[in-house]
Amino acid sequence: MSITFKEVEHTYSVDTPFAYHALKGVNLDIKKGSMTALIGHTGSGKSTLIQHINALLLPTSGQVQIEDVLITATDKPSSLKSLRKKAGLVFQFPEYQLFEETILKDIIFGPKNFGVSEEEAIKIAKDMIQLVGLDESYLERSPFDLSGGQKRRIAIAGILAMNPDILILDEPTAGLDPQGAKEMLQLFKKVNQEGKTVVLVSHDMNQVLEYCDDVVVMNHGRVEKHVTVAELFKETEYLTSLSIDLPIITSFILELNKNGFHIDPSIKDINVLVQEIGGQLNE
Template sequence: MEITFEHVTHSYDANSPMANLGLDDVSLKIDDKKFTAIVGQTGSGKSTLVRHINALLKPTSGKLTVGDRVITSETNNKNLKPLRKKVGMVFQFPESQLFEETVEKDIMFGPMNFGFSESDAKDAAHEMIELVGLSKDYLQKSPFDLSGGQMRRVAIAGVLASNPETIILDEPTAGLDPVGRHEIMDLFKNLQSKGRTIILITHNMDDVANYADEMAVMSQGKLVASGLPSDVFNNQDLLKNDLLTLPQSAQFAQSLAQKYFQFNKLPITIDELSAEIKQQVNGD
């Protein structure tokens, strides 16, 4: 499902003296079935941007198109369920939203809210619990008896159970150890390979380098860059102005370039860095 922002501005408290811009004339296309990362410093407008996609926020001016749905300042709150069924949001620390007495009921809540029958919602819960890496044995447990990582998987299963076409992830790996982080990111990359559009908000540049097909950089409510990660991470203006930090592989490549190696373009993943070093050492 393609998503297009056209000159979207969003002002918080628009009609008061405290008005401030959350988004400032943003135009951006998020391609269907791609993995797109949205990055930027805290307060740059990342979360404000993605909350427009399912009309949790609406433009003060401009418009965005989500699939066949156009959202403007005039969009009312009626008939938004079809849109919100298509766009699932995994907020930071989603486990804090768990509330049912069993894991099964928690996962079923979203689908039933979107009109699934109880039987279909239960089938979805049984399918999604395994998709997120937990066995069906967990379904009858209380979500509050689980570990933090397990609770997060249950919360993600609840979002996936409604079968959204687009999944928005707002720092989905915050607080997880490296193993847990990789498992969660691999899960979403797998979902993308099966036809979902994935939109990731993150401060982790290694996740951007390793998983994203495209990226966008926000600063003070403005879109300051977008494109392929390999191109954006090699944008010297962004780096000089502290609008972007480099993945670890690119940082290491920078240190190597001061001593032994030359890189026409900074490698941004371990595989790219290894290939570059091997090529230069062997003289290929």
């Protein structure tokens, strides 16, 4: 297992009138090398959960194991710096974390903090900028001259340059146009296929269906489900009760099935769907 949570509780501002119980008895095993979606409403505890993976937050009780590192309530954050490298966390709107005068300097900032030599870091930066779909000519430019979408690629390159084993992404496509979002998700899929564990927080069920293997559903601070994507979208009543929309393709299939068609609702490829409808109409 890559990420394991055992009876993890987290309460913000313990012993104050503002105390907030954000995680309640969370048990979770995320497989090494999987691409796992984390879904649930705003306030369901998703963002608290992902911050435990790189020890930005420590559990109030219970334990978190990230590969060979064990995190408990008493572990001091300084002994956990290696975790920040092991689990790269990309926050929502990561373009706001850029601050260096050139893109190169910003990308090598992370690796250098983890003790990579400048030379080595520059080499990595050159690879990363290409990985995120830009070219080396960008390295000497200021990150602040770029468009919003490009800035976000640079910020993500900065995290990938740390060469984390686990990549955690909080709504990485928020605000991007369809083409930009698609390219970004294909990048994460590629990174995942190269062996990294990817945890993707997303509100867009179409993305979850198309790109992820497993899905974790959070509700009121608890992990309610951890199933494969295909299994999740079978539970339409459960999803409706959480007012989570089905992927467009799934709800389309269900509509057709209500009216006499018999199509497998776990189809995620539109071409397969077209073949299937065609087949049933030509029978």
